[in-house]
Amino acid sequence: xxxxxxxxxxxxxxxxxxxxxxxxxxxxxxxxxxxxxxxxxxxxxxxxxxxxxxxxxxxxxxxxxxxxxxxxxxxxxxxxxxxxxxxxxxxxxxxxxxxxxxxxxxxxxxxxxxxxxxxxxxxxxxxxxxxxxxxxxxxxxxxxxxxxxxxxxxxxxxxxxxxxxxxxxxxxxxxxxxxxxxxxxxxxxxxxxxxxxxxxxxxxxxxxxxxxxxxxxxxxxxxxxxxxxxxxxxxxxxxxxxxxxxxxxxxxxxxxxxxxxxxxxxxxxxxxxxxxxxxxxxxxxxxxxxxxxxxxxxxxxxxxxxxxxxxxxxxxxxxxxxxxxxxxxxxxxxxxxxxxxxxxxxxxxxxxxxxxxxxxxxxxxxxxxxxxxxxxxxxxxxxxxxxxxx
Ligand code: GAF
Numbered sequence: 026x027x028x029x030x031x032x033x034x035x036x037x038x039x040x041x042x043x044x045x046x047x048x049x050x051x052x053x054x055x056x057x058x059x060x061x062x063x064x065x066x067x068x069x070x071x072x073x074x075x076x077x078x079x080x081x082x083x084x085x086x087x088x089x090x091x092x093x094x095x096x097x098x099x100x101x102x103x104x105x106x107x108x109x110x111x112x113x114x115x116x117x118x119x120x121x122x123x124x125x126x127x128x129x130x131x132x133x134x135x136x137x138x139x140x141x142x143x144x145x146x147x148x149x150x151x152x153x154x155x156x157x158x159x160x161x162x163x164x165x166x167x168x169x170x171x172x173x174x175x176x177x178x179x180x181x182x183x184x185x186x187x188x189x190x191x192x193x194x195x196x197x198x199x200x201x202x203x204x205x206x207x208x209x210x211x212x213x214x215x216x217x218x219x220x221x222x223x224x225x226x227x228x229x230x231x232x233x234x235x236x237x238x239x240x241x242x243x244x245x246x247x248x249x250x251x252x253x254x255x256x257x258x259x260x261x262x263x264x265x266x267x268x269x270x271x272x273x274x275x276x277x278x279x280x281x282x283x284x285x286x287x288x289x290x291x292x293x294x295x296x297x298x299x300x301x302x303x304x305x306x307x308x309x310x311x312x313x314x315x316x317x318x319x320x321x322x323x324x325x326x327x328x329x330x331x332x333x334x335x336x337x338x339x340x341x342x343x344x345x346x347x348x349x350x351x352x353x354x355x356x357x358x359x360x361x362x363x364x365x366x367x368x369x370x371x372x373x374x375x376x377x378x379x380x381x382x383x384x385x386x387x388x389x390x391x392x393x394x395x396x397x398x399x400x401x402x403x404x405x406x407x408x409x410x411x412x413x414x415x
Pocket of ligand 1: 066067068070201203204252365367
């Protein structure tokens with residue numbers, strides 16, 4: 026892969042900026058959202074349950090197919106420069122920078138026997154980077170949606186989920202599950218995506234916090250994380266070890282009632298990892314049932330319990346996430362937890378609208394008093410999944 030000179034993306038619509046950068050109008054613009062996860066963390070690769078939703082922040086890609094096999098990608102963000110590659114030369118580990126996300130999708134399509142011509146691509150994303158809101162999956166999902174349409178491949182959403190997971194695991198090198206892509210590709214406005222990661226079946230569960238007088242705050246701690254670092258992989262390995270010792274296909278198959286028996290079979294660390302996954306699966310099911318029967322104002326204790334489990338049993342929180350959760354809860358949030366893979370990123374805090382200012386202020390003050398970088402705090406609502414923009 027070569028990185029050539031910088032290209033100036035310029036002002037205007039994304040299609041205008043594409044034309045300014047590449048000299049011709051794009052074939053279209055496709056966008057895919059980031060996500061927050063309401064509950065169900067590190068359960069996806071254990072064939073369990075998750076409840077994320079697509080957020081109203083997204084990666085948009087303007088794309089134009091070329092007559093040759095050259096791929097050129099450019100971002101409106103920062104000074105990343107124009108990255109260029111040949112579709113015939115793609116191999117895992119060979120691409121660095123954000124270009125590995127679109128090129129990983131090309132590689133995964135090729136692995137599936139789908140021929141992908143060269144193309145020019147301009148990315149414009151407002152999903153914060155490294156904030157645990159799935160900015161990289163949003164790029165991959167926008168690109169797979171664009172290329173699926175432009176190549177006439179006819180892949181369905183479940184196939185696109187599996188394909189982008191393969192790109193992420195084998196090309197990018199992050200051993201992640203299917204939650205983020207599922208939320209981005211299968212999300213729906215006003216709904217959370219209740220996903221059974223064993224068979225990819227989805228039920229859309231209404232989550233309209235505003236109608237219940239609530240807001241869902243995202244507190245971006247500004248502690249950057251990466252799933253390609255060792256922490257995520259080591260948690261995954263512990264889960265696989267636990268399943269192996271307990272003689273089950275995946276931890277999904279361990280019931281909460283079996284945990285005491287499991288304690289006797291596992292070393293203490295593996296037991297705690299297993300206990301997180303088993304209890305978290307239960308909490309997802311309880312959250313879905315509670316949302317349906319009583320509404321969002323009643324899921325607070327489940328969010329709190331999820332955070333405690335990740336902090337104490339799975340050990341994927343960090344001081345900034347714990348402080349965000351504690352300060353939000355102490356000053357009026359109904360429930361709060363870290364969201365996403367952990368080791369940094371964001372927390373969510375479900376809060377009555379009338380308490381929003383107080384909670385925001387308390388978190389900002391707590392961070393300042395602790396000497397932490399100021400967090401970024403904003404609200405999110407469930408948005409539509411990936412698609413072509415008009
Ligand atoms: C990251 C991964 F990409 C997901 O697959 C999931 O495992 C999550 O961490 C933890 O729940 O977002």
